[in-house]
């Protein structure tokens with residue numbers, strides 16, 4: 001069997017490992033941390049299985065969902081499927097009804113609460129214009145430029161939350177062309193594509209744990225706690241770099257300085273997840289609520305962990321997510337706590353635990369150049385930052401793992417025919 005070494009066991013590395021095993025490769029996966037999962041993994045706090053960051057998937061994540069099923073995850077049980085719901089606690093906002101696409105879009109826009117008919121009509125007109133333009137726009141355009149002229153309520157209750165949760169950047173900085181691509185896949189990708197899929201289990205149970213078991217059962221070698229310092233010991237066979245861009249940049253300095261510089265030049269943005277204990281009954285219409293977000297009230301979404309997990313130990317635990325966060329963990333926690341008290345009506349809330357991931361996502365700004373998937377003759381790269389259509393997401397990570405294995409096969413075929 002042909003051997004491949006995969007460096008990094010996040011969702012991209014695990015995706016590459018599973019697809020490589022399926023393609024008949026002998027896989028060795030080296031992960032620096034004590035566990036796999038990377039940025040999307042469980043963190044245990046006083047016996048509670050929380051996450052490094054609250055995640056949300058959408059129905060358009062087809063490769064991620066297929067991969068989860070391949071390793072035996074029951075996606076219907078582990079993910080709560082909800083039609084796209086961006087409603088604030090007072091009921092304002094948009095909720096798509098459970099109808100086939102694009103009827104759900106039209107009915108959802110028509111029924112949005114807190115919007116005038118003029119607001120709804122201008123969004124429908126703009127959406128039709130984007131469709132006529134095949135969801136394409138100049139590469140140097142920002143989301144704010146793309147959406148200029150839309151009514152303030154549509155910007156604050158729809159565009160801004162969608163933009164910041166998909167690209168982890170405010171609309172004035174985010175790439176309009178990537179935003180349009182995500183919108184196109186989510187809104188016009190067929191029935192169910194725009195659904196929100198909210199994890200009911202912790203992020204490690206959602207995929208990495210099952211992937212590790214699946215890989216071990218098929219003879220793959222998995223080594224955790226192994227930080228790769230230098231590529232040279234591994235270069236006798238193909239290597240897939242599935243570590244983050246700054247690590248991939250360090251490891252490729254001598255083999256491809258231009259690629260290394262490109263990966264090292266990517267900027268990053270932060271995400272904070274503040275877990276709040278409500279000390280009161282949480283009784284929302286949906287398990288996820290959109291929040292009115294500002295510099296002083298920075299969280300965009302709140303998740304009712306007990307309702308999602310069905311776990312009594314999670315009673316009153318709310319995960320509040322601050323995408324594109326600024327400031328340190330304590331400042332963010334205090335601002336989010338005030339927001340929970342004011343906007344969620346929880347005067348006795350306290351902070352349970354907060355995680356700030358400073359390099360959560362690469363900054364998906366207009367004209368950002370993403371490195372290719374092949375930095376060296378025998379060296380491939382995968383990860384959410386590698387060239388591809390999606391921003392930093394689980395789907396981007398999983399797809400890049402699939403792409404790396406396709407390149408691996410091509411490499412192998414070229415060697416065999418040479």
Ligand SMILES: Cc1cc2nc3c(=O)[nH]c(=O)nc-3n(C[C@H](O)[C@H](O)[C@H](O)COP(=O)(O)OP(=O)(O)OC[C@H]3O[C@@H](n4cnc5c(N)ncnc54)[C@H](O)[C@@H]3O)c2cc1C
Nearest residue numbers: 008010011012032038039053055056228360383384393394
């Ligand atoms: C707080 C937060 C919230 C997010 N929310 C969402 C969301 O709601 N929806 C969504 O789709 N995406 C979300 N994302 C993004 C998503 O988590 C990432 O896009 C995805 O996990 C990236 O996976 P990856 O495998 O490319 O990289 P990583 O997860 O970073 O994996 C890289 C792995 O390489 C290992 N490694 C590093 N250096 C070495 C070395 N030298 N040797 C060996 N191993 C090494 C690391 O330990 C790590 O395990 C979120 C991210 C964060 C941080």
